[in-house]
Amino acid sequence: MRILVFGAGSLGTLVGGLLASVHDVTLVARDPHAARVSAAGLDIVGAESAHVSPAATTTETGHSAGLALVTVKSFDTAAAADALADCDVGAVLSLQNGLTEEMLASRLDAPVLAGTATYGARLVEPGRVECTGVGRVVLGALDGGPDPLAERVGKAFRDAGLDTLVATDMPRRRWEKLAVNAGINAVTALSRVENGALAGDDAGELAHRAARETARVARLERVSLPNRVAREAVDRVVEKTAANRSSMLQDVESEKQTEVDAINGAVVDIAAGHGFEVPTNRTLAALLRAWERGEGIR
Numbered sequence: 597m598r599i600l601v602f603g604a605g606s607l608g609t610l611v612g613g614l615l616a617s618v619h620d621v622t623l624v625a626r627d628p629h630a631a632r633v634s635a636a637g638l639d640i641v642g643a644e645s646a647h648v649s650p651a652a653t654t655t656e657t658g659h660s661a662g663l664a665l666v667t668v669k670s671f672d673t674a675a676a677a678d679a680l681a682d683c684d685v686g687a688v689l690s691l692q693n694g695l696t697e698e699m700l701a702s703r704l705d706a707p708v709l710a711g712t713a714t715y716g717a718r719l720v721e722p723g724r725v726e727c728t729g730v731g732r733v734v735l736g737a738l739d740g741g742p743d744p745l746a747e748r749v750g751k752a753f754r755d756a757g758l759d760t761l762v763a764t765d766m767p768r769r770r771w772e773k774l775a776v777n778a779g780i781n782a783v784t785a786l787s788r789v790e791n792g793a794l795a796g797d798d799a800g801e802l803a804h805r806a807a808r809e810t811a812r813v814a815r816l817e818r819v820s821l822p823n824r825v826a827r828e829a830v831d832r833v834v835e836k837t838a839a840n841r842s843s844m845l846q847d848v849e850s851e852k853q854t855e856v857d858a859i860n861g862a863v864v865d866i867a868a869g870h871g872f873e874v875p876t877n878r879t880l881a882a883l884l885r886a887w888e889r890g891e892g893i894r
């Protein structure tokens with residue numbers, strides 16, 4: 597399969613690099629990473645290891661591919677969609693955190709699949725990406741149900757050795773992941789603690805509240821996600837990733853823009869569309885945005 601990875605930073609480089617062992621992959625990245633991969637190939641180190649040679653470019657438009665993977669940060673999704681609108685792609689799959697697929701679907705003619713990834717990735721230096729944890733890619737139709745396109749993409753991922761599940765319940769899975777991110781990411785970023793610090797703590801109760809509110813909004817969107825399931829998902833992730841510094845905490849620590857708009861901000865906006873108030877998510881989003889506007893982003 598010819599695969600375009602739009603936004604090859606940490607996650608896109610890892611997934612694109614693994615796919616490159618059997619597929620024709622082009623990484624759309626920024627220099628010096630793109631130049632380094634073009635000149636000397638890509639080293640994958642850590643929990644996965646390989647040396648592969650995908651194509652790499654800073655040119656964003658004019659590509660042709662069977663699949664475009666979107667792995668920019670959520671706040672770059674609109675720009676990615678605009679660039680992909682000038683490409684010829686058969687399908688689009690987002691592996692981003694936050695609810696970004698709707699924006700891609702509204703701007704692109706190609707079918708958009710929903711995806712989540714629990715692989716851990718870190719771009720160590722140009723041309724070198726570390727797999728910090730072997731996880732799983734889950735993908736499927738945005739509205740749920742069986743989908744031959746998702747099956748084809750899932751097979752292409754599995755052929756390259758990626759642990760991949762093709763799911764028929766992506767709406768529930770996306771909202772469950774959103775509930776986990778709404779709870780864990782914002783709370784750990786604001787209190788500057790590892791995920792594990794939320795276990796049995798008042799801050800953990802705050803994460804539960806944000807997750808429960810998210811589940812309530814999911815149900816307003818006709819997605820079946822009981823409060824208990826969202827809460828248990830938070831507890832499970834806190835336990836399994838106790839030593840992690842969440843991606844939002846890492847953004848705050850490196851004084852970079854966070855994905856708050858696509859996570860807690862999205863919960864607030866969608867709730868408002870139903871005339872429903874989500875005070876915990878609103879507060880978390882307001883605090884993070886205040887940090888971003890203030891001293892936050894370098």
Ligand SMILES: NC(=O)C1=CN([C@@H]2O[C@H](COP(=O)(O)OP(=O)(O)OC[C@H]3O[C@@H](n4cnc5c(N)ncnc54)[C@H](O)[C@@H]3O)[C@@H](O)[C@H]2O)C=CC1
Pocket residue numbers: 602603604605606607608624625626654656667668669670672675676679691692693694713714715716717718719843855
């Ligand atoms: N890193 C990880 O382990 C995981 C990340 N995610 C999600 O995946 C998404 C990406 O995360 P990361 O890879 O960590 O972020 P990142 O910041 O390392 O990678 C995004 C890359 O996109 C590039 N980019 C943005 N606009 C571009 C453009 N127009 N042309 C070319 N390149 C462009 C940026 O330069 C950057 O290198 C986020 O939504 C994140 O929450 C999800 C699971 C795990």
Ligand SMILES: CC(C)(CO)C(=O)C(=O)O
Pocket residue numbers: 693776777780781791833837840841842843844
């Ligand atoms: C699951 C979790 C919370 C793991 O840290 C994550 O997705 C993130 O940090 O963005």
